[in-house]
Structures are given as structure tokens and as C-alpha cells.
Amino acid sequence: MLINRAYKFRLYPNLKQKELINKTIGCSRFIYNVMLSKKKDNSKFTKFDLIKEIPKLCNDYPFLKEVDSFSLRNAIFDLENGFNKCYKKLGGYPKFKKKGIKDSYRTEYVKNIYKDKIYENIKIDLKNKTITLPKLKEVKIRGYRNLEYINGRILNATIKHIGSKYYVSVCVEENIPLVEAKTSSIVGIDMGVKSLITTSDGISYGNPNYLKKYERKIKGLQKGLTRKIKGSKNYHKYKNKLQEVYRKLQNARRKINEEIVSKIIKDNDMIVTENLNINKMIEKSNKNLRKNILNSTMSDIIRRLKYKCAWLNKKIIQVNRYYASSQICNRCGNKNEEMKDIRIREYKCPKCGIEIERDLNASLNIMYEGLISYYKKIYQN
């Protein structure tokens, strides 16, 4: 089975390379913004119409010729994606890009064979710790110490500038063997604010408290930032610090989520989660920052569960988000509306008398609901 995997490296460009990376990021942002205003003038412009505009722009703005041309085309593809998301109501109307926010560009892999020699514009050498990138040539990298080589076809690479650091994420198509699915054990997953995850076999994973540390730091820095004069040296210093904290949060989250997902997948062949209405779940804490952090943590877990299940030929079932998993008694089916209050941690059923931890009750309900929808599908076909 073919899968796409991302390999992320820290990039150590020299001064000249840094300059060129920053220039390329600036140029792809420039193209993105120019094309966005063209789209605003005439929404009928397709990406092909926009791509045709590139040579003209290169004549008017010669600095565009100095950078990796793939990055310019990809800026248009990104804009197109933004519009598609917007049409499907998965995102808002694309906005103009600003310097200092999500600074990055993407380039494409190309292979040429000339006089029996293979020429590739992106190459990774894990032994010598370098990556070859279009226009930049060899750049030093760090990461994947235990890997000798990457066994797959490189598709593209995204170069990012975060704070004072540089990163590259290389997307690789790999062929992994298909595993025979057993679907012998099923587990229901409840995601919450007390434990990140509670499974129907009674295990809790991940204490979201670790997120609080980052929340505090982010809040402090944001507060500091509002007191600085926009564009001043101190302002940029604070901004860089803020981006650094976000990156650390992402790394910590990646590590913890990967562990949780690996454990759950190792032990189970069928995984049921709620198609979450996360906003509703965390409505009791109306602090936006916490909400954002938790929301992205949970969608990260679901994303990982989904692709791991696909890789390992396991099943993931998502049950309706309006399913009142925390209000229904898993033993007798009685609905207890008091449980809407998320501060009540213990489910006490007034009908059958069961006393069970709130999240465990929810995860059991989710598991049953998943099982029902699974069999419904089987019998319908």
C-alpha cells in the first residue's frame, strides 16, 4: 500500500542560503498576495489562468527570477486550496499573507536522466547529514539519527522559517506491506478535558495539564507583545519567543500523541471515536486560548488514529457528534441530562443505580454506538 509520510529536519543554512530562503519565502508570499487580489477582482480566474501570469510578473519584478520557480507555482496551488476549502465551508475566505506568520515555501521533486546520469533536484543524504534543495544546493540537516536511508519516492519539500530557526519537511511516498486485519478487539474512545483520552477498557491516557504550562507562557508573551511598539526590535524579539513556544508545544504534543495512538492501535483492531463537536465540549471554559490548544490536540490525535489505521489495515469508526455519549447510561440506556454539566465527574444512574466514572461511561457508549453502526453497514451491503 502506498502512503505519504513526512520527514521533518532542522535545517542549518549558511548565511547565503538563509538569505535565499528568506527571499524565496518573500517571493512566494508576493505571488500569493498578487494572485489573491486578482481572484478578488475576478473570481472566475482558475489556477491555470493565474499560472500563466507568472512570466509576466517575472518581467515586471525581476527579483522573482532569482528564486526557485516551483515555490511560485505552489503559492498559486496553495491559494487554490484555500478557495476550495472556503467553497466547501471548511475554512474562511483566503486572507493576504503577512511577513512573520507561517513563513514558508514549498518546492517539488523532479528527476531527469541525461546521458545515463540521474539528476534529482531534491536529495537527502542521511550519512553526511545534508539535503540538496533547488537553488540552495547542499544544506546541513539534523534529525532521524537512527535512520540510514529513506526508502521511498520524494514528492516535495516545505522549507519553514520559524523564529530564528529553519526547518524542512520532506513528503515521501512509501510502499508499506498490507497487514491482515483481525477486527477481534474493539475499543471506544472518549476525548475530554480531564484526561485527553479515556478508553472503554478503562485506561486513561495523557493528562492535558502539560498543556497548561504552554498556555501560561503563551499568555505572558502575548501580553508582553501588546505592550511593545509594532515593528520595534523588542516586538520582534517577543514574537520570535512566542513562535518558539508554539513550536515547543507542537513538539511535546507530537510526542505524547504519537505514544497514545501507538498504544491504542497496538492493542485494538477497531477503534471508535466521536466525530467531535469539540467547541461544545469545552464551552464551560470560554478562554479562547485553552480551547484552541485542546481542539488542535484532539484533532491531531484523530488525524494520527486515521492514518495509522489506514496503514495497518485497522478500522476506525466515527460516531455522530450529536450522540449524547456522556448523558446516557451504558448499562440501562437511561438519559441523565444533568451530565451536561462537565464538572460532574461521576455518572450516577437514577434508574439502575450504576456509579461509574464519567469519561469511562462515555467511552463505553461510544464503543457500543460504533459497533451498531459497523453491523448496520455490514447488513446493508
Ligand SMILES: [Zn+2]
Ligand atoms: Zn442506568
